[in-house]
Amino acid sequence: MKLDRVGFVGWRGMVGSVLMQRMMQENDFSRMGEAVFFTTSQTGQPGPDIGRDSGTLVDATDLDALGACDVIVTCQGGGYTSDVHPRLRAGGWNGYWIDAASTLRMSGDAVIILDPVNLPLIRDGLDRGRKDFIGPNCTVSLMMLALDGLLGENLVEWISVATYQAVSGAGARQMREFIRQMGMVHDRAATLVDNPDSSILDIDRQVLETLQSADLPVQEIGYPLTGNLLPWIDGDLDSGISREEWKGSVETNKILGRGGAPIPIESTCIRVGTMRCHSQALTLKLNRDLPLAEIEALVDGANDWVHVVPNQREASLSDLTPAKVTGTLDIPVGRIRKLNMGPGHVAAFTVGDQLLWGAAEPLRRMLCILSEYGVRGQGREEDSARTARVAAA
Ligand code: HSE
Numbered sequence: 001m002k003l004d005r006v007g008f009v010g011w012r013g014m015v016g017s018v019l020m021q022r023m024m025q026e027n028d029f030s031r032m033g034e035a036v037f038f039t040t041s042q043t044g045q046p047g048p049d050i051g052r053d054s055g056t057l058v059d060a061t062d063l064d065a066l067g068a069c070d071v072i073v074t075c076q077g078g079g080y081t082s083d084v085h086p087r088l089r090a091g092g093w094n095g096y097w098i099d100a101a102s103t104l105r106m107s108g109d110a111v112i113i114l115d116p117v118n119l120p121l122i123r124d125g126l127d128r129g130r131k132d133f134i135g136p137n138c139t140v141s142l143m144m145l146a147l148d149g150l151l152g153e154n155l156v157e158w159i160s161v162a163t164y165q166a167v168s169g170a171g172a173r174q175m176r177e178f179i180r181q182m183g184m185v186h187d188r189a190a191t192l193v194d195n196p197d198s199s200i201l202d203i204d205r206q207v208l209e210t211l212q213s214a215d216l217p218v219q220e221i222g223y224p225l226t227g228n229l230l231p232w233i234d235g236d237l238d239s240g241i242s243r244e245e246w247k248g249s250v251e252t253n254k255i256l257g258r259g260g261a262p263i264p265i266e267s268t269c270i271r272v273g274t275m276r277c278h279s280q281a282l283t284l285k286l287n288r289d290l291p292l293a294e295i296e297a298l299v300d301g302a303n304d305w306v307h308v309v310p311n312q313r314e315a316s317l318s319d320l321t322p323a324k325v326t327g328t329l330d331i332p333v334g335r336i337r338k339l340n341m342g343p344g345h346v347a348a349f350t351v352g353d354q355l356l357w358g359a360a361e362p363l364r365r366m367l368c369i370l371s372e373y374g375v376r377g378q379g380r381e382e383d384s385a386r387t388a389r390v391a392a393a
Contacts, residue, residue, distance in 0.1 A: 003071055004032070005070050005071075006033075007036045007037075007038055007058075007073070010076030013172070015075040015355060020050070023050075026364065032371070035050060035052075036055060038059070040060045042057050044057060045057050063088060070095050071096040073098045073367065076101075081099055085099075094131060098134075098135075101134075104134050106250060106254065110134050111134070112255050121257050123369075123373070138165075138358030139244070140247060140255070141358055142350065142354065142357055143159075144252060145306055145331045146280075146350035146352070147159075147333075150284070150299065152302060155290070156284055156285075157263070157344070158266075158285045160283040161267040162267070162280070164280070168275060169358075170221065170271065181225060181226040185226055189206045225271065228273070232269075233245075233270070242269055245267045249265040277354065278352060280351075281347070285344050288344065290344075299336065300333075308333055311336055316349075319334070329357055329361065333348050
């Protein structure tokens with residue numbers, strides 16, 4: 001498909017900036033005729049440096065300018081989507097809408113995009129004339145890439161997850177505040193920490209005092225995150241689960257095309273003091289009691305980004321951490337072991353960068369899929385094999 005004019009909204013925010021970096025790295029702008037950059041505040045200013053002409057910034061509420069695009073890619077957030085998308089569609093715009101926000105994900109007309117896992121469903125959506133292609137929730141995409149080998153073989157009976165989610169998932173301002181909190185905690189305890197004769201209990205009391213003090217900056221996060229964790233993410237659905245936990249179940253099953261026979265997925269989603277990698281501790285029930293080596297081989301071979309970290313102390317501590325994975329597209333899966341609960345029960349732990357595979361990467365890959373759609377038949381045989389496996393679920 002020829003992409004004559006592609007519009008970008010929210011490209012300067014955190015997810016949008018990561019998207020721009022990845023698109024530059026992969027030379028994605030060469031796939032399109034014109035790239036139009038929209039803005040909510042700086043209309044008429046020069047566009048970003050993308051290694052080619054990027055024109056001047058266009059008002060992101062200008063429906064005529066938006067409607068002149070074949071594709072709109074937005075990282076502007078759910079408020080923008082709710083405001084602009086229905087009006088554009090009502091006005092007859094029939095272009096492709098690629099969005100990072102959750103607003104449209106569960107709409108019957110939208111396809112959730114995670115192409116290493118559901119390329120057949122994405123192509124099927126294109127064939128059926130679907131126009132809204134929405135990036136998944138970050139914990140969902142990272143978990144699904146990690147479990148791709150087992151999900152793709154229909155081996156998973158149920159999943160229980162505890163997440164350890166980075167502050168970037170809450171937003172850029174929250175990341176800054178988290179660092180300010182760490183700084184204040186250290187500043188106020190520094191004299192005691194630096195005095196080798198001080199009591200560790202006095203240091204601990206000083207840290208707690210800071211965490212509980214009215215001075216600690218909490219305007220963005222709402223609570224202390226440094227020296228703490230927050231066992232609730234996103235809204236309260238008044239059913240005992242958070243909105244983030246609900247997404248883990250419904251989005252995963254939608255991506256798998258399993259609306260009629262969903263895999264039970266239960267999670268407890270927890271915010272922790274890491275910057276941009278989400279980690280997840282998984283308990284799985286497989287419907288076959290496979291040998292450990294076979295489970296590892298399936299996980300390891302599923303896609304180009306996942307790899308198994310041996311379930312050993314040194315390997316886990318060096319290779320299965322946010323500090324190691326941040327800034328990469330790697331999806332390490334480790335701590336894989338069979339559990340005593342009974343046949344088919346397996347534990348695993350995985351880490352992934354929530355701004356890359358968790359947000360920006362599925363969007364830029366959707367642009368690539370669109371640019372190749374109808375041009376090449378590539379990958380169709382492989383797609384059919386996977387579709388057949390999913391359909392047999
Ligand atoms: N909702 C996620 C989080 C990030 O709060 O970590 C976006 O998917």
